[in-house]
Amino acid sequence: MDPSIVIFAIESAVKLGSKVYEVLVDETAERALVLPVGNLFQDVQVTVATQFFLRTENRHLIDTGGPYENFTPEEQRAAYRTLLDINRRLDDPAASFDQAIEIVTRLHAFEQLKAGFGAKSPARRILGTLIEIGIDYFATHPEALGKDSSARRVIESFISGLTDTDFAEASLAEIAGDLISAALRTFEKNVTLIDDDKRVQALLAGVARSLATDIDAATSPGVKLERKQLFKRIGSSILRGGATAFSENIELFLPSDEDSHNALERLVQSTLTQVLAGIQGKEDLFTNDSIELVFRSAIGAVGENADLFTKNQLLQQLIARTLKALTDTQGRKLFSDQTVAVILREALEVVHDNVETLVDPRKPQQQLLANAVAAMARSLATSLAGSGQIKDLLSARQLIELSRMVFQEVARHPEQLLGDNLDDDKRTALAQVIGSVASALGDDPTRLINGAGFIELVHIALQVAVSNADKLVNLESAKPETNVLFKAIQQVTLAVTEQGDPRKIVTRDVFVEIIRRVLPVVSANLDLLLDGGKPVADTVRAVLAFAGDTFKNRINGANLPLLIEQLLRLVLQRELNLAENTAVEKAVTEILKMA
Numbered sequence: 001m002d003p004s005i006v007i008f009a010i011e012s013a014v015k016l017g018s019k020v021y022e023v024l025v026d027e028t029a030e031r032a033l034v035l036p037v038g039n040l041f042q043d044v045q046v047t048v049a050t051q052f053f054l055r056t057e058n059r060h061l062i063d064t065g066g067p068y069e070n071f072t073p074e075e076q077r078a079a080y081r082t083l084l085d086i087n088r089r090l091d092d093p094a095a096s097f098d099q100a101i102e103i104v105t106r107l108h109a110f111e112q113l114k115a116g117f118g119a120k121s122p123a124r125r126i127l128g129t130l131i132e133i134g135i136d137y138f139a140t141h142p143e144a145l146g147k148d149s150s151a152r153r154v155i156e157s158f159i160s161g162l163t164d165t166d167f168a169e170a171s172l173a174e175i176a177g178d179l180i181s182a183a184l185r186t187f188e189k190n191v192t193l194i195d196d197d198k199r200v201q202a203l204l205a206g207v208a209r210s211l212a213t214d215i216d217a218a219t220s221p222g223v224k225l226e227r228k229q230l231f232k233r234i235g236s237s238i239l240r241g242g243a244t245a246f247s248e249n250i251e252l253f254l255p256s257d258e259d260s261h262n263a264l265e266r267l268v269q270s271t272l273t274q275v276l277a278g279i280q281g282k283e284d285l286f287t288n289d290s291i292e293l294v295f296r297s298a299i300g301a302v303g304e305n306a307d308l309f310t311k312n313q314l315l316q317q318l319i320a321r322t323l324k325a326l327t328d329t330q331g332r333k334l335f336s337d338q339t340v341a342v343i344l345r346e347a348l349e350v351v352h353d354n355v356e357t358l359v360d361p362r363k364p365q366q367q368l369l370a371n372a373v374a375a376m377a378r379s380l381a382t383s384l385a386g387s388g389q390i391k392d393l394l395s396a397r398q399l400i401e402l403s404r405m406v407f408q409e410v411a412r413h414p415e416q417l418l419g420d421n422l423d424d425d426k427r428t429a430l431a432q433v434i435g436s437v438a439s440a441l442g443d444d445p446t447r448l449i450n451g452a453g454f455i456e457l458v459h460i461a462l463q464v465a466v467s468n469a470d471k472l473v474n475l476e477s478a479k480p481e482t483n484v485l486f487k488a489i490q491q492v493t494l495a496v497t498e499q500g501d502p503r504k505i506v507t508r509d510v511f512v513e514i515i516r517r518v519l520p521v522v523s524a525n526l527d528l529l530l531d532g533g534k535p536v537a538d539t540v541r542a543v544l545a546f547a548g549d550t551f552k553n554r555i556n557g558a559n560l561p562l563l564i565e566q567l568l569r570l571v572l573q574r575e576l577n578l579a580e581n582t583a584v585e586k587a588v589t590e591i592l593k594m595a
Helices: 003-016 018-024 046-054 056-061 073-089 098-115 122-140 150-161 170-188 197-216 221-248 258-278 288-304 306-311 314-327 329-334 337-353 368-380 396-412 429-440 451-465 484-499 508-524 535-547 560-572 581-594
Strands: none
Touching (some): 003 098, 003 122, 003 150, 046 056, 046 073, 056 098, 073 098, 098 122, 122 150, 170 197, 170 221, 197 221, 197 258, 221 258, 258 306, 258 314, 288 306, 288 314, 288 337, 306 314, 314 337, 314 368, 329 368, 368 396, 368 429, 396 429, 396 451, 429 451, 429 484, 451 484, 451 508, 484 508, 484 535, 508 535, 535 560
């Protein structure tokens, strides 16, 4: 295909104005441009018409290959009337009759281009559709006809990108119109998104082929119609997402030669095909904005790891399994429809930055983040000791923030947090850590923390657990209550809630800080807890008692966590007996001197 011929045809039709447009180019997707158009002008004598075409400057019109080749004298008269009427309708008909001749010549070249693809070729329909959409667009945006306009570049790049396409697929012809319309809308006010024609070609051609393949795979007319309607809805969003990914990674996505351009085109096609396959059946969970973000993240991840993602269908599996974990029975108890697409996008972003730890080339079928989602759902979707649920603490934004943090920790420590128990999500260290935190807070967690505090507690617990997971969590059981980690946090909770805090110095922030200081000490000194004692609870109670009496003028919320930490270390290392009041008071005095 020659993009310049298509652009010339559009420009010519725009110049003619709306009335002749209706005659010349209406339904060009289905039939040829009609030349001559008939009795649009006053009658002229046959001799005048034939003499006009016999002039040296006009002979090309009737010579071999010209628009009026082999016309009879009567047909030449009709053709001459057409030229007269076209000339009359131009903005400045007195300037030059040459404009009318040029328009006819260009339209004829376009007809020859279409004819070269056969009578009912999909390529013919694509070209006709492009002309119709181009005329409509440029008629309302005449400034976009400029040589370097984004709209002109979009059409030229789209045609160039399809040059080597096998047009046997009827679906490609059917979606071409919607796609080019979406492209014009997308880049009309976002010309800076793509500043290289090769990338425009690769993006448009890759998207077109992926959509065509998807529609061709539909098993029934009803499914085909549904897919077409989906693509019409998300077309602009897909293009924006891809264009933004290109703009954010210019060096990565800048084709240096024809081979790299073709590779980029295939990468776009493969990425979109895998995204569409991954969300199959769950498209309703995605808005235009969210599908844009997902495709943007996906193409960024694939761009840096093309062989790994495309050869193993890794992206499709990641998306499909993550969505399954988010929307199965347990997932539905935690994740709302509004959070699904965003959390999927977070997963893709983490994979983008951590392929080396999250993907084993020898076992690409493993989807660690999907397992992480499932572990989160099963750990947080259960009821607490009372009637409340820990998820009630979390807003949609905080649930997304928690997911992002968990994904990042899994990326840093996949072996420690997921290990070999991928077939039983609740018996992973990740699930046990989250479950321990959630369960240990009791049936009134809001007394001690808010949503942000819970996220921070999980983060603290994960960081401590990865250094000593085999001792802090019990992977032989799916019950968090069997974990030392659970017991340590629960003892702090019970001490604060049962002992009481008449001075109200254990704020939500102070409680989180106490846990931050207690857990590392417990992890390094496990003997007393493993023996069934309650040294953590006893230490916290003792400190709170001092804070309300003997040391009420020395202990506050700022130094309370440090005091608990230092005193607990002495207790766990058996250097201090809490039953010996004098020794305890002396230890508290010494610690407060350093606080």
